Amino acid sequence: MSARVFVGTAKGAFLLTSDHSRQDWTIEGPLFPGWKVTSATRTPRGTFLAGTGSFVYGATLHQSDDLKNWKQIEGGPSYSKESGRAIKEIWTIDATEERTLVGVDEAGLFLGDAEAKSWKPLGGLNDHPTREAWQPGFGGLCAHSIVRDPNNTERLWCGISAVGVFRSDDGGESWRPKNVGIPVILEDKVHKEVGFCVHGLAIDPDDGNMLYRQDHLGMFRSRDAGDTWERNEEGLPSGFGFPIALDRTTRHLFAVPLKSDEYRFPADGHFRVYRSRDRGDTWEPLANGLPSEHCYAGVLRGALAVDHLDPCGVYVGTTSGSVHLSGDGGDSWRTLPCTLPRILCVEAFAD
Template structure:
């Protein structure tokens, strides 16, 4: 069972450790006061990575190698110079004359945020993948010392039609490396759909057939290039099964993202977070909300839903979560399940952090007063704790 939990927040990175009884211990925050947009514990060599979005001071990436106490700054993805034709207003590339997308300002070729960070396969030591805003996919072959933009995806004509989903510019928030083949990669774009490469990024295909964008005119509702998957996950034991929490509902694929099926759920099919069981492809978790201008739990009731039959039925769980009215929202990367498939962690925009040891059926409050949570990730401990003052937090009965 995993013994470390990383929590990236608006005001720093928090690292928690589990003892033999599964009780969590919280260490001193790292990067206190700074927005940490993404965190990664590399299972191959034990290195930790933290991406910071410092606004006026730019995007930074820090690395802490296994066995070391201190962080070191490493390189961040850098876009190449923007050609003149990419500074003109788009005329709706790849759209028909009758249904052309309205012109929109060009996307600056400037890094705004590292929104996803994933390791390459076990046969690719040092390889990292970073998904960014504004919609670039970058590869590092040396553990973050250097980065290269994947031009095959960036130069696709369809990219000019991608739009922001929550942010002004489009972004790649999900990067999935197939455990059977490290060259087979799936990415999720808000808003640009799902894309896949079978050859390490040399060629790409759209993988959004069956998704439906209700916010588009009827004739473009099924257009794969305008879909807004909020988060995409893949079952480790059966990588042909993928789930996505889409802006317009829940979708599931059982054929490697060749086709997707829409799934109806109660109390809502809208949300941002999704997690899939590592060994049971029919089991997935969601945190439902009311969409668009609201983005709060339905009727102020904060719940987690789980399906164990591929989306035919859903269970609702609230034991240990705040009683109504509660308006916690869970972001795309705010829900995670560990390798056992029974322990989950969840962090909210109001600074709540919970863990579950029974597949989401009940939850323990770890803290109600963290900064807004951007990302939670499980990972194995790679070194004995050092240079940190531990604080054990007791769970609160009935919360």
């Protein structure tokens, strides 16, 4: 049994490999040298997909069987000329047996077939009636999160910054904003149902009503599929942060709060991951082995992952290029001996 961690950075990707003990790691790369590597996933068929981008040469999707040898997919997702929009980055990829879905900047979703070869825009979201009120966050106007209902293939959610969460109950044809209970951050004069800055989403692996949301303005939970949200921050030093991840085995949640949106670094220079073992009711700091002082690295929304082994591995990549990892569910941590470019995404794959 092995664990592989794909680390996407501002200047390429790196592949970390270990056995089940997750004690000793090999580091390979850079893959895609010079390119932003913004997203990755494994499809149910076992192939891997990665999103890359360049300020000069645009954003594209790539496919691999082993995470090392990649081939660009011809004719990936693209806005039409008439839309007046451009794909600047591929922020998230979600794959099922039947289809592939990507979320992009400029914000939108594109639906591809299972082989990720033919694509169409999801007009129900991309041309939503509220679109005229959509405003970008600091990271751009990006559709960065997709989660699926484990029991209902027709229901899924999409998080867009700084617009909010949308839910579809018909497989992506139509979408409704789902942000009741969340403080608005960019209030529109007309479209009051958007203007919310979701940073990260997670869903319970069995209960499609139970959603978790790291928002710009706090940590939230929904017990009714996103119809309403409640704040759940007990134990957190700050409601501000970007990623949230959930271990499917234990249902433990992981987050990395930062000191407010003005500063965006760990409070007091003390890097800590936070864990909730009670579905978000309370949070505890995890600091054993993490930098305890002089650490001012942030963690971006895609840069936290769990491998779902037992006990689960937890992986955090920082804006300063450090990789912190735990092989025991977050109880203890170590930092890999590398300094990578700014880390944009981390994905963990266990075999």
